[in-house]
Each structure stands twice: as structure tokens, then as C-alpha cells.
Amino acid sequence: MSLGLRLYYDFLSQPSRALYILLSANKIPFERCPVALRKLEQKSAEYRKNVNRFGKVPCIVDGDFRLAESAAIYRYLSREYPAVAPHWYPREDSLRQARIDEYLSWQHLNIRADVSLYFFHVWLNPLLGKEVNAAKTERLRERLDAGLNFFERVLLAGGERPFLTGDTISVADLSAACEIEQAKIAGYDPCAGRPHLAAWMASVRDQTNPFYDEAHRFVYRLAPETIATPLLPDDG
Amino acid sequence: MSLGLRLYYDFLSQPSRALYILLSANKIPFERCPVALRKLEQKSAEYRKNVNRFGKVPCIVDGDFRLAESAAIYRYLSREYPAVAPHWYPREDSLRQARIDEYLSWQHLNIRADVSLYFFHVWLNPLLGKEVNAAKTERLRERLDAGLNFFERVLLAGGERPFLTGDTISVADLSAACEIEQAKIAGYDPCAGRPHLAAWMASVRDQTNPFYDEAHRFVYRLAPETIATPLLPDDG
Numbered sequence: 001m002s003l004g005l006r007l008y009y010d011f012l013s014q015p016s017r018a019l020y021i022l023l024s025a026n027k028i029p030f031e032r033c034p035v036a037l038r039k040l041e042q043k044s045a046e047y048r049k050n051v052n053r054f055g056k057v058p059c060i061v062d063g064d065f066r067l068a069e070s071a072a073i074y075r076y077l078s079r080e081y082p083a084v085a086p087h088w089y090p091r092e093d094s095l096r097q098a099r100i101d102e103y104l105s106w107q108h109l110n111i112r113a114d115v116s117l118y119f120f121h122v123w124l125n126p127l128l129g130k131e132v133n134a135a136k137t138e139r140l141r142e143r144l145d146a147g148l149n150f151f152e153r154v155l156l157a158g159g160e161r162p163f164l165t166g167d168t169i170s171v172a173d174l175s176a177a178c179e180i181e182q183a184k185i186a187g188y189d190p191c192a193g194r195p196h197l198a199a200w201m202a203s204v205r206d207q208t209n210p211f212y213d214e215a216h217r218f219v220y221r222l223a224p225e226t227i228a229t230p231l232l233p234d235d236g
Numbered sequence: 237m238s239l240g241l242r243l244y245y246d247f248l249s250q251p252s253r254a255l256y257i258l259l260s261a262n263k264i265p266f267e268r269c270p271v272a273l274r275k276l277e278q279k280s281a282e283y284r285k286n287v288n289r290f291g292k293v294p295c296i297v298d299g300d301f302r303l304a305e306s307a308a309i310y311r312y313l314s315r316e317y318p319a320v321a322p323h324w325y326p327r328e329d330s331l332r333q334a335r336i337d338e339y340l341s342w343q344h345l346n347i348r349a350d351v352s353l354y355f356f357h358v359w360l361n362p363l364l365g366k367e368v369n370a371a372k373t374e375r376l377r378e379r380l381d382a383g384l385n386f387f388e389r390v391l392l393a394g395g396e397r398p399f400l401t402g403d404t405i406s407v408a409d410l411s412a413a414c415e416i417e418q419a420k421i422a423g424y425d426p427c428a429g430r431p432h433l434a435a436w437m438a439s440v441r442d443q444t445n446p447f448y449d450e451a452h453r454f455v456y457r458l459a460p461e462t463i464a465t466p467l468l469p470d471d472g
Contacts, residue, residue, distance in 0.1 A: 053390050054342060065331060072337035079330050094315050095301060101308035106290060108344035154289055 006031040008051055008059045013037060014112070015070035016058040017215035018178040022074065022171065024211040026083050030060075071104040074171040087168035099165040103155075103172040111176060114147035115183050123186040144188065148180070152194040159196040162203055169207045177204040181216055184223040242267040244287055244295045249273065250348070251306035252294040253451040254414040258310065258407065260447035262320045266296075307340040310407040323404035335401040339391075339408040347412060350383035351419050359422040380424065384416070388430040395432040398439055405443045413440040417452055420459040 007023060007030045009016035023030050035041045035057050043055045052059035052068045059068045062080070067073055078089040090096045118140045125132050155164055164172045180190045180201065191198035205212045213220075213232055220229035243259060243266050245252035259266050271277045271293050279291045288295035288304045295304045298316070303309055314325040326332045354376045361368050391400055400408045416426045416437065427434035441448045449456075449468055456465035 054346075065334075067334050067338060069338045069341035071341040072334055075337055076330065076334040079333075094312065097315075098301075098303050098308055098312040101311055102303055102305045105305035105307040105340075105344070108341070109349075110290075113345075 004031060004063075005029070006033050006061045008033045008035050008047075008057055008061070010035050010037045010042075010057050011215055011218040013057045014115075014178045014182050015175065017181075017219075018171070018174045019058045019060075019070055019073060020215045021174060021178070021208050021211045022077070022084070022088065024214070025208050026081070026085060026088070028077070028081055028083050070175065074104075074175075088171050088174075090170070096165055096170075100170050100172045103164055104175060107176065107179065111147055111151060112179050114144045115179050118144045118188060119182050119186045122188075141188070144183065148190055148194060148197065151176075151180075152197045156196040156200055159199065162200070164200075169204060173200070173204050174208065177201055177212075178215075181219050184227045184229065185219055187224045187226060189227050240267060240299075241265070242269050242297045244269045244271050244283075244293055244297070246271050246273045246278075246293050247451055247454040249293050250351075250414045250418050251411065253417075253455075254407070254410045255294045255296075255306055255309060256451045257410060257414070257444050257447045258313070258320070258324065260450070261444050262317070262324070264313070264317055264319050306411065310340075310411075324407050324410075326406070332401055332406075336406050336408045339400055340411060343412065343415065347383055347387060348415050350380045351415050354380045354424060355418050355422045358424075377424070380419065384426055384430060384433065387412075387416075388433045392432040392436055395435065398436070400436075405440060409436070409440050410444065413437055413448075414451075417455050420463045420465065421455055423460045423462060425463050 005023075005028065007016075007019060009020055009032075011017055011020075035047065037057065041047060042052070042057050048055050051061065051066060054068050056068060058070055058073070059066065060073055060076075061067075062076075067076055074089055078084045078086075078091060086092065089100060118137075121140055122132060122137055161167060163169050164176065177200075180197075183190050191201060213230060217232055220232065223229050241259075241264065243252075243255060245256055245268075247253055247256075271283065273293065277283060278288070278293050284291050287297065287302060290304050292304060294306055294309065295302065296309055296312075297303075298312075303312055310325055314320045314322075314327055322328065325336060354373075357376055358368060358373055397403060399405050400412065413436075416433075419426050427437060449466060453468055456468065459465050
């Protein structure tokens with residue numbers, strides 16, 4: 001029984017954008033199933049029962065197989081969909097695969113947490129009527145600075161190679177770029193003072209457009225004017 | 237150039253224990269390289285330069301290949317070491333593999349975070365001379381309760397199957413059990429009122445002993461008397 005591939009996503013979710021871009025860039029047909037995080041649709045009993053027991057986006061339903069967690073979905077798609085170009089997750093290259101897995105695992109409690117904690121406190125709390133504490137904002141900004149400085153200096157190895165794990169783009173790059181874009185909504189420019197990160201983000205966008213911009217249109221619109229973002233055709 | 241396999245670990249680290257048990261249970265020879273977290277050895281410039289740039293344990297060095305992040309290491313070992321029994325990470329079973337990947341990814345910001353935040357606040361802070369805030373302890377306890385209740389009710393599916401992803405033990409079970417054991421050090425009994433979790437933890441221990449107890453000897457000793465832990469032979 002194949003019912004085709006469905007992607008449950010919200011463009012406000014970093015890994016949702018990454019999966020949307022990966023599927024689109026590899027020309028894999030999928031049904032778009034938006035889930036409105038602002039309405040907490042992902043927490044509904046129905047969604048938990050029928051789509052994702054974890055109550056999160058993104059999630060795929062492929063035929064009758066449901067799978068959550070973007071890192072698991074990347075690997076699943078690379079096994080099950082030959083259309084996924086090998087450079088995204090090189091299954092024939094054990095060491096490169098290990099390096100991608102290492103990044104995706106490390107990211108959760110580092111770049112993802114660094115960006116998300118700042119984003120929630122600075123951008124989401126005011127929308128929810130919660131106080132934004134100046135000292136906490138400062139602590140979270142320092143944490144985010146440190147995380148992105150490590151990314152610039154160590155993970156991008158001072159510009160020695162164009163992508164995180166080698167000469168070609170992988171799901172590690174795509175996932176990382178989508179996480180880092182989120183900071184812009186909260187008025188934080190990740191590229192300022194980080195030339196290697198700026199060049200690398202431009203490369204990720206370049207390799208995945210027009211889908212990168214399509215998935216980030218919402219981010220670009222929400223970011224304050226102090227943050228440079230592309231002007232898309234029908235934003236004109 | 238093969239220099240053999242080295243494991244850098246500390247038994248106070250949950251994923252260090254899991255890797256130690258996996259290697260031991262599969263009879264893979266490895267050199268034991270303890271890293272003393274209490275002395276912050278993992279943060280030293282030398283360790284970052286020569287072993288793990290992320291400044292964490294566990295890490296392996298296999299010949300001249302260095303790899304951090306336990307989830308990445310499990311997969312690497314399953315590819316590179318035929319001695320790893322297939323049930324730990326069934327590379328020929330795409331759906332089961334996806335389910336294991338899903339758990340390992342989800343765990344970071346859930347069970348691992350739930351347990352670690354409680355452990356740090358309640359057990360580590362006093363050792364560092366930091367204040368333990370009663371209201372924060374209560375919030376963290378509620379979070380840990382909720383996480384383990386979800387584990388009991390949804391992930392163990394009310395006792396329907398013996399292990400997280402099927403009838404045989406996998407790295408998801410091993411990783412989860414080692415995370416959950418950590419709560420005992422802080423005087424929290426994860427098994428109290430959770431019969432399926434208690435039975436599942438007993439199964440994981442049973443399937444991996446004597447290595448499970450060897451890796452957890454330190455946890456058992458640190459746990460207060462209110463928490464039932466095995467009495468090991470030379471604890472006499």
C-alpha cells in the first residue's frame with residue numbers, strides 16, 4: 001500500500017525547512033501538509049495519534065510508515081529514494097557518513113540549542129506576553145556568539161573547505177544553515193564578523209535555490225530591517 | 237596505518253557507558269582511555285587538539301580516524317566492525333534502522349535533557365558550591381516526570397514489546413537506559429510507579445551484563461540509599 005510521501009512541516013521550523021529543501025532539490029514528489037505551530041496544531045491529540053506521537057514537526061508519512069526527527073528522515077530518504085543525490089548523505093563513504101552523523105548529533109545541544117534559546121527568549125516571549133529579561137538576553141547572546149564563533153573557527157576550519165564535511169554539500173550543511181537562519185528573525189546577524197560563515201551560507205543557498213529562498217521567505221519577512229535578507233520577486 | 241581502537245570515556249558520562257558496554261558486549265578489543273570529567277580534562281587544549289575538538293566524551297580514535305558523538309559512533313562501529321551483532325543496529329532493515337535513528341535524535345532534547353538538567357541542578361550544583369533553588373528543582377522534577385511518563389506510556393507502548401524498537405535490544409535501548417540510570421545519582425528513582433520501564437531496564441541490564449554493571453558501578457555507589465541498586469561482588 002503506497003499512499004505516496006507526505007511532509008508535515010511549518011516554515012517557522014528549522015528542520016522543516018531543511019527537509020522541504022532536500023525533497024524539492026532532489027525532485028522527489030511529496031504532498032505538502034502544513035502544520036500551524038502558531039495554533040499549536042502539532043500538539044493536538046489527532047496529530048499525535050495519526051502523524052507524530054512526539055507532537056513535533058517535521059514528520060513524514062511514507063505509505064503507512066511514519067517517521068519523525070529530521071536526522072532520521074534524511075537517512076531514510078537516502079536509503080529509500082535513489083533520487084537523493086549521493087553527496088547529500090554518501091552511503092558508500094563510511095568516514096564521510098560518520099562525519100555527517102557526528103555533526104547532526106552534536107548540533108542538537110549546541111548550534112540548535114544556542115539559536116533556539118535566543119530565538120525563544122528574544123522573539124517568541126514578547127509575542128506570548130512574557131517578560132524579556134535583559135540579563136538573560138545577554139547570557140543567551142554570549143552563548144550564541146560562542147557557538148557561532150566555534151562554527152566559524154573550527155567547523156568551517158577557517159575557510160579551508162567549502163562545506164562542513166568536504167567539497168560537496170551534505171545534509172549537515174543544509175540542516176546547519178536552516179538552524180542558523182532562525183537567528184535573523186530575532187534580529188541577530190550570524191554573518192556579521194564571520195566571513196567564512198557568510199561565504200558558506202551563501203554557498204548553501206546558491207546550491208539549493210530557488211527552494212532555499214522559498215522555504216526562507218517567511219524568515220526573510222520576519223527579520224527586522226537591520227538584518228540584510230534577499231528581496232524576493234513578489235515581495236517587491 | 238592501524239593503531240587499534242581507543243575509547244575516551246568517563247563512567248560519569250551516560251553515552252560513555254553505553255559505548256563501553258556496546259564494545260565489551262560485542263567482544264571488540266579496545267584501549268581504555270579514561271578522561272576525568274571532574275578535572276575537566278575533556279576541556280584541555282591538548283584533548284581538543286588531539287582527540288575531540290568538541291571537548292566532550294565519549295570519543296573514539298580508530299587508527300587515525302577520530303569520531304565524537306555516541307550516535308555517530310554506534311553507526312560507524314556497525315559498519316566497520318562485523319563483530320557488532322546486527323540486532324544492535326540492523327543495517328539490513330531500513331525501517332527498524334529509521335526507528336532507532338528517530339529515537340537517538342529525539343533523545344537529545346528530551347530524555348537526555350530531562351535527566352541531565354535535573355542531575356546538574358540537584359547533584360552537581362551543590363558540589364560546585366552553587367545554590368539549589370527549590371522552585372527550579374520542582375520544575376525540573378516535573379519535566380523529568382513527564383518525560384519518563386511519556387517513555388513508559390508511549391515509547392514502551394504499555395509493555396507491548398520488550399524493547400524500544402522491536403523484540404531485540406538495539407543501541408536505542410542501550411543509550412536510553414544509560415541516560416535514565418543517571419537520575420539515580422540525584423536520588424530520583426525512574427522505575428518507581430513505572431512497571432514497564434522497570435521491566436525494560438532490567439532486560440537491558442540482563443542482556444548486557446556483566447558489562448552493564450561494570451559501567452554502572454560508579455552510578456550505583458553514588459546513588460543514595462533510598463534508591464535500590466545492585467550490590468556488586470567487591471562492594472561487599
